[in-house]
Amino acid sequence: MAFDSPLSLPKPKAIPAHLPNGHSPLNPSYSVDIDRNERENAFASIQSSMGPHREPIDLNDLRSEDAQVETRISHGQNAKSPAQQYEEVDDSDIEALELRSAARHERDQAPPTPQPVGRSSSPFTSNPTIDFDGLSWPSAGTLERLRERDSPEDAAARLAKLSGAVRTILECIGEDPEREGLHGTPERYAKAMMFFTKGYEENLRDIVNGAVFHEDHDELVIVKDIEVYSLCEHHLVPFTGKMHIGYIPSRRVIGLSKLARIAEMFSRRLQVQERLTKQVALALSDVLKPQGVAVVMESTHMCMVMRGVQKAGAVTTTSCMLGAMRKRAKTRDEFLTLLNRK
Incomplete structure (x- = not known):
């Protein structure tokens, strides 16, 4: 029996174009089309950011803009918010869409990823962050301290009162406030305490105003390793660490240094770490109306x-996830992976 040489055998025909599904590398137009679309989208984003001159966004304008949109919607008119928070998409929706587009047969479809448990909306999200009549999350005595900026006499009286309290503390612990080493300590500590808590005098509007910009970017923005120094409100001793802030813009971005300033404002108060983490996340959410916000500290x-248990190696980690960061496990995992904390 004669055998044909392998060189003489006809080459196998290419798979017909209608057989491979759209996501197969055997489809020659797939990679080209995807690459072209991504380039066009990126180019369009760059063009939009280099378009006609626009002034930085004022926070008062943001609120009036959002109020107008809500009014049009309440009257039954079609109105698209300029910075909508897209919280309606979850993992099951994305998985189902990917499987429908990629699978060639129903048997290839896998069940969707189960919804994460315990990720419902936080009750803290209903509390407003910005108080335009006073300060951001002011306590009872905050406004009085703020007014003393225009009254040097009242500010001096407050400092003298605090110095007297420190002197009383020194006496109560068995020290002599008049000895050389402690001479002037009450006044020095009073001034230091006013600095440690200077965040009470700061307003989120004043910190952020002029640094919110229009930008066509819808991927993660992360600032890591922001050093934070605060005072525990239970014992008035410091807690220090690092904060990592990330958000997914929705046509609004903020100057990167402002993220650190927001963290500084809320940390320079008597705090607990859990509240501090949420306050920074909600402040950013209120200002930008992003698709999602994540803060890890x-x-x-x-x-x-x-004192207490005296465990020097203990590290406390807290997080606050809002919007897409809370509802979509993939987005949350991407953020944590980029932090190298997963």
């Missing part, structure tokens, strides 16, 4: 190191 508390 890692810190060491001196109240656990210097």
Whole structure:
């Protein structure tokens, strides 16, 4: 029996174009089309950011703009918000869409990823962050302290009162406030305490105003390793650490340094780490109306190191996820992966 040489055999025919599904590398137009679309989208984003001159966004304009949209919607008119928070898409929707587009047969479809448990909306999201009549999340005595900026006499009286309280503390612990080493300490500590808590005098509007810009970017923006120093409100001793802030814009971005300033404003108060983490996340959410916000903080508390259980190696980690970061596990995992904390 004669055998044909392999070189003489006819080459196998290419798979017909209608057989491979759209996501197959055997489809020659797939990679070309995808690459072209991505380039066009990126180019369009760059062009939009280099378009006609527009002034930075004022926070008062943001509120009036959002109020107008809500009014049109309430009257039954079609109105698209300029910065809508897209919270309606979850993992099951995305998985189902991917499977429908990629699978060639129903048997190839896998069940959708189960919804994460315990990720419902936080009750803190109903509390407004910006108080335009006073300060951001002011306490009872905050406004009075703010008014003393225009009254040097009242500010001096407050400092003298605080110095007297420190002097009383020194006496109560068995020290002599008049000895050389402690001479002037009450006044120095009073001034230091006013600096440690200077965040009470700051307003989110004043910090952010003029640094919110229009930008066609819808991917993660992350600023890592922001150093944070605060005072534990339970013992008035420091806790220090680093904060990581990320958000997915919705046509509004903020100057990167403002993220650090927001963290600084809320940390320079008597705090607990859990509240501090949420306040930073909600402030950013209120200002930008992004698709999602994530804040992670890692810190060491001196109240656990210097007293109590005295565990020097203990590190406390807290997080706050809002919007797409809370509802979509893939987006949350991407953020944590980029932090190298997963």
